[in-house]
Amino acid sequence: MDEQNISKKVRLSLLQFLISLIAIFAPLLYLVGLSFYNGYTSTYGISSDIFEMSVQDVYYVGYVAIFTSLFDLSEFLSGYFLSLKGIVFILSFFTLLCIMAITIRFFSTKKTEKFSSTFSFFTKSDVGQVISFSR
Numbered sequence: 304m305d306e307q308n309i310s311k312k313v314r315l316s317l318l319q320f321l322i323s324l325i326a327i328f329a330p331l332l333y334l335v336g337l338s339f340y341n342g343y344t345s346t347y348g349i350s351s352d353i354f355e356m357s358v359q360d361v362y363y364v365g366y367v368a369i370f371t372s373l374f375d376l377s378e379f380l381s382g383y384f385l386s387l388k389g390i391v392f393i394l395s396f397f398t399l400l401c402i403m404a405i406t407i408r409f410f411s412t413k414k415t416e417k418f419s420s421t422f423s424f425f426t427k428s429d430v431g432q433v434i435s436f437s438r
Contacts, residue, residue, distance in 0.1 A: 332366065333358070333362060334365075336360075336361040336362055336363070336364040336365025336366070339365065339368035
């Protein structure tokens, strides 16, 4: 019964997180679409007031602008990440992510669980035994 309550709380918190992301990114997507449309029409010397767009069209233009930018960025970065600097950057970035994940996991558990999960590789049979290193 307790596990069901925990899983419901996790699902609820995930749902709240996703809803808050939508609430944050919806206006941002609208602003990206509107600024992309204004910039695109002003490039050709046309006022954006001549051709009015609906809200759905502005969202679509924002979606296209973001994915076009990401595609261009990926083409640029693909040349960089194939170099030695890029490989070192990727490895150091993923190492940093692993360290952050371990730190978050360690500090997010209760104190009793911290000790047992940190030293879970010791078993009860290991208690009192002396570990010796010999050549």
